[in-house]
Amino acid sequence: MSLPLSGYSVARFGPASFLVHRRSVAVAAALLVLLSGAVVASLCLGQSTVSPASVLDVLLGRPSPDQLVVGELRLPRVTAGLLVGLALGLAGALIQTVARNPLASPDVIGVSHGASAVVVGLMAFGYVQTARQVPWVAVAGGLAAGLLVYLLAWRRGMHAQRFVLVGIGISIALSSLTSLFLTKGDGLQAQQAKVWMTGSLNGAGFDQSTWLAWVLLASVPAVLWAARAQRSISFDDSTAVGLGLRLNRIRLGMALLGIVLASCATGAAGPVDFVALMAPQIAVRLVRGAQLPLFCSALTGAVVVVLADLLARRLLAPVELPVGVVTALVGAPYLMWLLIRSRRGGS
Amino acid sequence: MPAITEPVRSAPPHRRILWLTAAVAVLLAAVLLSLTVGSRTVPFGEAVSALLHGGDTANAVVVRELRLPRTVVGLAVGAALGLAGAVMQGITRNPIAEPGILGVSQGAAAGVVFAISVLGVGSLAGYVWFGFAGAAIAAVLVYLLAGTGRGGATPVKLALAGSAMTAFIASLISTVLTTDAATMDQFRFWHVGSLAGRTSDVAWQLLPFLLVGTVLVFAVARGLDALALGDDTAKGLGARTGTTRAVGALGATVLTGSAVAAAGPIAFVGLAVPHAARALVGTDHRWVLTLSALLGPALLLLADTLGRVVFPPSEVPAGVMTALVGVPVLVALVRRKKVVAA
Numbered sequence: 120m121s122l123p124l125s126g127y128s129v130a131r132f133g134p135a136s137f138l139v140h141r142r143s144v145a146v147a148a149a150l151l152v153l154l155s156g157a158v159v160a161s162l163c164l165g166q167s168t169v170s171p172a173s174v175l176d177v178l179l180g181r182p183s184p185d186q187l188v189v190g191e192l193r194l195p196r197v198t199a200g201l202l203v204g205l206a207l208g209l210a211g212a213l214i215q216t217v218a219r220n221p222l223a224s225p226d227v228i229g230v231s232h233g234a235s236a237v238v239v240g241l242m243a244f245g246y247v248q249t250a251r252q253v254p255w256v257a258v259a260g261g262l263a264a265g266l267l268v269y270l271l272a273w274r275r276g277m278h279a280q281r282f283v284l285v286g287i288g289i290s291i292a293l294s295s296l297t298s299l300f301l302t303k304g305d306g307l308q309a310q311q312a313k314v315w316m317t318g319s320l321n322g323a324g325f326d327q328s329t330w331l332a333w334v335l336l337a338s339v340p341a342v343l344w345a346a347r348a349q350r351s352i353s354f355d356d357s358t359a360v361g362l363g364l365r366l367n368r369i370r371l372g373m374a375l376l377g378i379v380l381a382s383c384a385t386g387a388a389g390p391v392d393f394v395a396l397m398a399p400q401i402a403v404r405l406v407r408g409a410q411l412p413l414f415c416s417a418l419t420g421a422v423v424v425v426l427a428d429l430l431a432r433r434l435l436a437p438v439e440l441p442v443g444v445v446t447a448l449v450g451a452p453y454l455m456w457l458l459i460r461s462r463r464g465g466s
Numbered sequence: 467m468p469a470i471t472e473p474v475r476s477a478p479p480h481r482r483i484l485w486l487t488a489a490v491a492v493l494l495a496a497v498l499l500s501l502t503v504g505s506r507t508v509p510f511g512e513a514v515s516a517l518l519h520g521g522d523t524a525n526a527v528v529v530r531e532l533r534l535p536r537t538v539v540g541l542a543v544g545a546a547l548g549l550a551g552a553v554m555q556g557i558t559r560n561p562i563a564e565p566g567i568l569g570v571s572q573g574a575a576a577g578v579v580f581a582i583s584v585l586g587v588g589s590l591a592g593y594v595w596f597g598f599a600g601a602a603i604a605a606v607l608v609y610l611l612a613g614t615g616r617g618g619a620t621p622v623k624l625a626l627a628g629s630a631m632t633a634f635i636a637s638l639i640s641t642v643l644t645t646d647a648a649t650m651d652q653f654r655f656w657h658v659g660s661l662a663g664r665t666s667d668v669a670w671q672l673l674p675f676l677l678v679g680t681v682l683v684f685a686v687a688r689g690l691d692a693l694a695l696g697d698d699t700a701k702g703l704g705a706r707t708g709t710t711r712a713v714g715a716l717g718a719t720v721l722t723g724s725a726v727a728a729a730g731p732i733a734f735v736g737l738a739v740p741h742a743a744r745a746l747v748g749t750d751h752r753w754v755l756t757l758s759a760l761l762g763p764a765l766l767l768l769a770d771t772l773g774r775v776v777f778p779p780s781e782v783p784a785g786v787m788t789a790l791v792g793v794p795v796l797v798a799l800v801r802r803k804k805v806v807a808a
Contacts, residue, residue, distance in 0.1 A: 283626065287626070292790060302783070438645050443637070455630050458611055458614075
């Protein structure tokens, strides 16, 4: 007997079978192709142009005259951008799912600003000195800011609009704290913090990428759990409770996962605004699904960051802009468009 | 449309006079603190005599040459922001309207950056016009953005449109600044929202603009009272809502533009102050505006003075302090139910 689920196929691996949304698979494949193209383009283009064949040589470890430029300079940067994009896209999809609101992305609700305020503060005053410490500090800052916004917005229940407004307020306060730390820190360390704050992927090394890659790998089981849980929390509250789902626990888990991923991404590259907001919304329109697609959102995030970084490097060459500037130049108009189109006052 | 929906409610006349007197007293105290507190503490008596009789002592010089200009600019900027916030809340009928949150200050900043980098303008009197233009463009765009779609300009949509606009303009500005070191140098002086190092020239150049802005906003005070009843009722009562909004917006733009040109974007003064004023004297706009013009500078000067003493010997810019003071006010407002009802 087959269920009349249009758009789905059943994949069987021996005893196990899965429902597969055909369009999602096609979109994911297309995004992967696009992402590979973006990565190769980003490795080829720069102060000096390198041929794709030579890039391939470097990637495969074959001897190449462009080993230095591609392997040592561009590859770490592109890898960092790729991983940051994956993490942000995923985080955005998770948090938007929990909030049921496209506007409640980690940058709007204070998570990214919290992470960067704490990192910049501790860095500028010399408490954080190695790249190894940054992720812990960033996660602590992101969680604290998220919790603060949540507690302040909670009043006999949670109201999405109140949440967003409180988040915007806290974000403004945190970013003015960040600029305070930048101006008041001790000379050299403050300088370093400033570079981190705006430098984004300029000079990103494999340090940042390595631990972000570990974080992403470690979160795979949690993401798979979230993808399953996502379907169940798409029911309305009373149905879900009737089915015996522990809604609040699921939401809390997904929100925490999203906050950790967003904070780690911020820790790796500094604040890269609007990616977490945009990526899931673009992905859901491509997939045309009922829920925000986690995997496709992550891929979309990666495509956005890699392309934005390429633009940031080439737009005003030889000056390199921070990637966050480009994502904001693209993302802010997108948020505005979202507002114009919103049919119910942004909820 | 969400609104400050109370009917025009007024405190009894003697109570208003009382609050007005109290506000004047607070403002005077803030001025005195601003003149006397800092890395060098000057006794009140000496500060007053330095103002009245001059003198060459170190204390007298500090008070006259450094603290006085800074305080005067603080007075002007604080009054401008308080008035601008009160008018913006009135014309949008939206409790969270404020030049900082709505991206108007950032727009003015972009205007100034444009003036410095593209046209090579170097004086405050030159900045101001570009500040106006930037503020006006940002204000119109944000309001249009938030107002389209169903539900009109709800607080959430206004705040989001404002923060999107702010982020967009901020990245435009940093694009210009990363490529233009000379502009960066001039820009750095005021972009944190600071009163430090302002000379008395700034205050004098600002004065005519402030006066024009103040006259404009007081001219529409009665119209704003009518608007508070809702557009339909206001029209029914014969109020010209379009004219009121246009003149009010012009006034708010002039006030915000000149404040930003003088001191950089300073957020939250325009948010917190009108609410405090309304709580004290009721919703009659003539009174709200008057009290905002007194409490705005009081808040800004207190924030500035506090910023001088929290992390000695360095100073915290006034804009950071007002954000830290203002956010609790925003949170308190948002937690009041009627603000969120969309």
